[in-house]
Amino acid sequence: LLRMSRLVRVTRIMKVFRFHWMKELRLMLKGLIGGFRTLVTAMLLLFAVLYVIAGLATYLLGRDQRIRDLGLESLFYNLPISMFTTFRCLAGQCDADSGAPLPSILATEFGTPFVLGYVVSYMLVTMGISNVILAVYVDITMRAAKESEATTAEQHARESLRIARTTRELLKKFASAEKIFSSYDATETAQTMDLTPASAHFTDQVLHGRLEISKELFLLVIQDPVVQSLMDDLDLPPDRANLFEVIDADGSGTLKVSELVQGLLKVRGELKKSDVVATSLAIQSLQELILEMRDEVKLAQQQIMRKLGGL
Numbered sequence: 001l002l003r004m005s006r007l008v009r010v011t012r013i014m015k016v017f018r019f020h021w022m023k024e025l026r027l028m029l030k031g032l033i034g035g036f037r038t039l040v041t042a043m044l045l046l047f048a049v050l051y052v053i054a055g056l057a058t059y060l061l062g063r064d065q066r067i068r069d070l071g072l073e074s075l076f077y078n079l080p081i082s083m084f085t086t087f088r089c090l091a092g093q094c095d096a097d098s099g100a101p102l103p104s105i106l107a108t109e110f111g112t113p114f115v116l117g118y119v120v121s122y123m124l125v126t127m128g129i130s131n132v133i134l135a136v137y138v139d140i141t142m143r144a145a146k147e148s149e150a151t152t153a154e155q156h157a158r159e160s161l162r163i164a165r166t167t168r169e170l171l172k173k174f175a176s177a178e179k180i181f182s183s184y185d186a187t188e189t190a191q192t193m194d195l196t197p198a199s200a201h202f203t204d205q206v207l208h209g210r211l212e213i214s215k216e217l218f219l220l221v222i223q224d225p226v227v228q229s230l231m232d233d234l235d236l237p238p239d240r241a242n243l244f245e246v247i248d249a250d251g252s253g254t255l256k257v258s259e260l261v262q263g264l265l266k267v268r269g270e271l272k273k274s275d276v277v278a279t280s281l282a283i284q285s286l287q288e289l290i291l292e293m294r295d296e297v298k299l300a301q302q303q304i305m306r307k308l309g310g311l
């Protein structure tokens with residue numbers, strides 16, 4: 001259990017991929033995952049080519065007496081060993097057990113037929129198949145990365161559209177509540193409010209009018225279950241009774257449509273450290289500005305007093 005908990009803690013490292021400066025690494029990983037099938041197919045193709053070349057080497061070289069005389073029988077003894085030897089030669093490590101270059105030994109012993117076969121095989125695999133595989137893999141990887149970016153952009157656009165629709169429905173609830181609330185007499189007190197379509201008829205033109213929401217109306221509206229569900233969809237904090245003071249930045253006691261929309265969109269989601277730091281820096285800058293204004297006012301006051309004293 002302790003090891004599992006440690007493993008879960010290690011998985012937190014994946015959170016670093018959320019940072020903006022890790023965008024290139026995310027694209028590379030997405031491209032690698034997207035091109036994995038192409039990579040497997042390329043490995044199967046290379047395996048097939050190695051199988052054919054190693055089969056010929058086993059049949060032609062492994063049974064030759066001259067290979068036994070040279071002490072190279074262990075390199076072409078059977079098909080799997082011949083495939084490994086062929087892979088080593090094509091990868092650039094074509095040496096015998098003694099350290100001597102294997103192509104030179106075999107070329108000296110078998111002459112032109114081996115040289116032609118070795119050159120053709122090397123050109124076919126290294127210059128031909130490997131470059132084709134590399135080109136196709138790079139193309140598939142880049143295409144997968146671009147498709148992933150397009151999918152992410154589409155999801156972002158879809159999420160933005162969903163938020164806009166949810167905010168619009170929430171504004172309609174406030175507009176409906178404001179219309180019902182304004183119909184009450186001054187002596188009436190509203191404890192609850194029915195915001196169903198049958199209780200109030202409104203149009204989108206109400207949202208573009210002079211809609212002002214008081215604190216009492218705001219507290220009444222957020223008690224509606226449908227409004228609570230819409231706020232949950234917007235990922236608003238659970239302490240919604242205090243949202244009015246947070247959104248009402250100018251302290252006017254009422255919220256206009258622009259204030260309500262901007263305030264709700266800013267408080268949605270989890271609180272980040274950057275939000276607290278930005279607020280602290282803004283307050284510090286405002287304090288410095290007020291102190292500078294105070295010093296300027298004092299200086300102007302002293303100048304005025306000196307001029308008045310000289311009269």
